[in-house]
Amino acid sequence: MIDKKMTSREQLLELQRRMSLSIIGQDHVVERLLLTLLCDGNALLEGLPGLAKTRAIKTLSQNLQSDFSRIQFTPDLLPSDITGAEMYLGEDATERFQFQPGPIFGNLILADEINRSPAKVQAALLEAMEERQVTVAGKTHKMPKLFMVLATQNPIEQEGTYPLPEAQMDRFLMHITMTYPDDISEKAIVRLVRNESSQDDVKQQAPIIPQQAVFAARGEIQQIGISDAMEDYLVAIVAATRRPAEWDSDLGRWISVGASPRGSIGLDKAARAHAWFHGRDQVAPDDIRAIVHDCLRHRIILSYEANADGVTADEAITQILKLVAVA
Template identity: 40%
Template sequence: MSIPPTQQPGSSARPPAPPARPAPQGSAPSASGPSASGPGAPTQGVQGQAAQGHSAPARRPGGFAPAARAISPGDLERSGAIVSTITKVFQSRVVGQENLRLSLLTALAAGGHVLLESVPGLAKTTAASALASSITGSFARIQCTPDLMPNDIIGTQIFNYGSGTFTTQLGPVHANVVLLDEINRSSAKTQSAMLEAMQERQTSIGGEVYRLPEPFMVLATQNPIEEEGTYVLPEAQMDRFLMKEILTYPRPAEEHEILDRSTAGSLTGPREAVGTVTLEDVRFLQQMVDQVYVDPAVKRYIIDLVFTTRGSGPRPVPNLTQSVRVGASPRGSLALMRVGQAHALLHGRDYVTPDDVRAMRYGVLRHRLVLTFDALASGIKPEQIIDAVFHAVPMP
């Protein structure tokens, strides 16, 4: 099977830009980062901080934009202000890791969960706590160990001898942002306890159902190089994560800044909530993602991509079935569309282009492909399979 190499196999590097295509008028350049031209951080939440009076950008006839605006300019400005505030807090705690920052912001806006993987010392836990500290919501950290039980996560019922009744004590999963540190150190039984919480946004304790707070986001970390005392995450739970981000080593200039911050005593920054982004702001951001327009041609593009991972696309990759045992499920199609919507909003647009789908392709699909033993033995990475699929399916 001919698999094109990636920039850094197994890394989170974004794919190279596709051949030059006329960009939709009014779209924000992705290289500038989310909301590069948005207003500064507000002081009391982000509501009402958006500048007014901006004219709507021109729409390209026959492009991927709807005939009428899906989101008002004021709402786009407010979304940009929210993203800008979170970005400032994140960058005060984490040096570099721009791919990680974009993935976390995208997942937060999309209302999904993220699995972070890297060798020790690359700021997985710091990045998760930095995102949580930018939001004025509840945060819980669960250190996963082999003896961790499901009740330690979701909660339990305690018998009150005085009243002769049971009282329910909710577990730490009932928080807005939950960090599962070293999730692969917990047993399969404990890992499965998170399935209902991650998918259904609820827990069941003593026959009663308890809704989780909104917004709700799980950030899990794992170390791929240690096997002793670890348990492989089942495919069913892997599929619950909207994205999987693989962290890479910092560049020399970034590592130099880490040393400078360390000597100045400002490496980690404040651990308490320092952002002014409220839970209402996050809910607003997620509602705006719901309104981002997805053209039927983009939906067809997503479907063709996912079907190609299963070996049944319109332009199948030669010998793909020899390397991929299980392709992406319909949840993968939903994730590509949802992440595309969030990526578009973060870049100031109210419509999705194929470039939005391509931009986050590794994070969305790398953990949804189950490779064959021969592919693993040959050193083939999921990113190489993804590149082959995107190369085979033409962009609309």
């Protein structure tokens, strides 16, 4: 295991460093994944094929003490394929039925292309995310203490998909978007993969970051302070998504439905985690601004006019940040 003298923050920063070496040019994504883990939440990762969405969660699992499960969502998937099922053991068995847990019973769960499966299968996963348990044949089975779902979806292939309803999207703490790396990062990626291919099969594994580092960090994040002024600023941002016309006529035309209270709760958790990650003991305005797009872009519904004007949720949120001042 890793040096026990390291603090929980030092261990999480080391985890971030290792992930950034493998996920080149996606520092924003790496930090957001770790923030989601520290907040005991779940993340929806959206990006074009080949941008290392799967590699990101696999790299996290390789460097953190954890059980990793990958679920490929397809139209023929059944809820029991995720949750598990009661198996019949025969007449002579002491107990005729035994629960066989499905892949959801891991620590880090990759739900690949979640929008490829029907609503019933999506609901089975989302119940486990929200309730941290599943019920099969009348029996409740708890998730592990360390549990995070990273769901991915492709933004361009929509034929034959089942888009997540807004109410289910709201259950994700963050909606993280991945974009193309810059040219310098692209060159580094090519070299990284080339070197990986030429290395021997036997690789020296770096010391694993223990789960206890995450649990200790969560306890420290609970102690991060947030002033009344920062709380007012956070609430004002969310309120502006619900009453956009009071702030700006364009916002009033663009936003149809604003963020729910889950948005405010998510902002509070993520802002405190961001402050802790950057060595602060109090939430600053920059902590809220840093994570507001990831926490709110999937919680607001744009109008037909916004879509016609080519306005995105990120642009609407950016406009809100320009209008809402810190008290």
